[in-house]
Amino acid sequence: MRTGELLIDDLRVAGDAELLHGVSLALEPGGALGVVGESGSGKSITLRAVMGLLPRGLRVSGGTIGVGGTAAMIFQDPLTFLDPLARVGDQVAEVCAVTRGLSRRVARARALRLFEDVRLPDAADLARRYPHQLSGGQRQRVLLAVALAREPDLLLCDEPTTALDVTVQRGVLDLLAHLRAERGLSVLFVSHDLAVVAQVCDRVAVLHEGRVVESGATLDVVTRPGDPYTRSLLDAVLPLPELAGGDD
Structure with a gap:
């Protein structure tokens, strides 16, 4: 295919x-x-x-x-799929590390770039927050960053x-x-x-x-x-x- x-x-x-x-x-x-x-x-x-x-x-x-x-997928309710006890930047970085084989330092830098790609302002500050500290629109963009961390061909x-x-x-x-x-x-x-x-x-x-x-x-x-x-x-x-x- x-x-x-x-x-x-x-x-x-x-x-x-x-x-x-x-x-x-x-x-x-x-x-x-x-x-x-x-x-x-x-x-x-x-x-x-x-x-x-x-x-x-x-x-x-x-x-x-x-x-x-x-393929990667984003869902209607990000709170259902984001870990409430983990900072959102760490969650995106973990996906980068696991799926792309990146070191922790490189994965964190990649996560910040993805936050910028999905147009999240003040990416470094936002990455340190937990899901409940974000607005609904911000959480959806974080979930999109998680999906993009897999470098999908199909979304x-x-x-x-x-x-x-x-x-x-x-x-x-x-x-x-x-x-x-x-x-x-x-x-x-x-x-x-x-x-x-x-x-x-x-x-x-x-x-x-x-x-x-x-x-x-x-x-x-x-x-x-x-x-x-x-x-x-x-x-x-x-x-x-x-x-x-x-x-x-």
């Missing part, structure tokens, strides 16, 4: 019942694919299947997943802006777009909000009850939806003048 490529073919995930019913998705190297749907549609389960992080009791029961290169984003206010959300989305362009990242972005997905993704797939009901170029889907479920998602965020590719 090409570096940064993701191919999901006829993916089925089951527990007591089947939750994903033959999901197929394709992400080109350097592309950005949004997966959108309501809670329970199968979005997060799809991402966790790619990462091998399915909750206990669930399993991949069919289909294939192909990932070209290294999986599981509703990373849902808990943020609109201004902070826009800053994180702009940062993701910048990092994608700068690093050549492929991005798989999951959200219940089609408006958010439309801001960052070239293509979109709509999931409903564990099935892809529509997919295509983002502009085509948001301006000419073919499935009633997609239209219902659009109705929840209309008007979408900027998302349709306006002059600005």
Whole structure:
């Protein structure tokens, strides 16, 4: 497979019942694919299947997943994944040391550079803080720095802006777009909000009850939806003048 490529073919995930019913998705190297749907549609389960992080009791029961290169993931609630008893700089440095084989000194310097890359101000001071001492937007950027420490080719984003206010959300989305362009990242972005997905993704797939009901170029889907479920998602965020590719 090409570096940064993701191919999901006829993916089925089951527990007591089947939750994903033959999901197929394709992400080109350097592309950005949004997966959108309501809670329970199968979005997060799809991402966790790619990462091998399915909750206990669930399993991949069919289909294939192909990932070209290294994948990393950021989550909706950073507090769930950051160690509350460790300084955030040490947490990022540890990932640098373990995944890249760096010395402690070099790993700490790398962590500070990553904090700057994710646009955290006063990186040296912030690195000495604990997660509870940071704002929600700062914690999300720290979690992004943790993901980037693995030097991924593919970045999986599981509703990373849902808990943020609109201004902070826009800053994180702009940062993701910048990092994608700068690093050549492929991005798989999951959200219940089609408006958010439309801001960052070239293509979109709509999931409903564990099935892809529509997919295509983002502009085509948001301006000419073919499935009633997609239209219902659009109705929840209309008007979408900027998302349709306006002059600005």
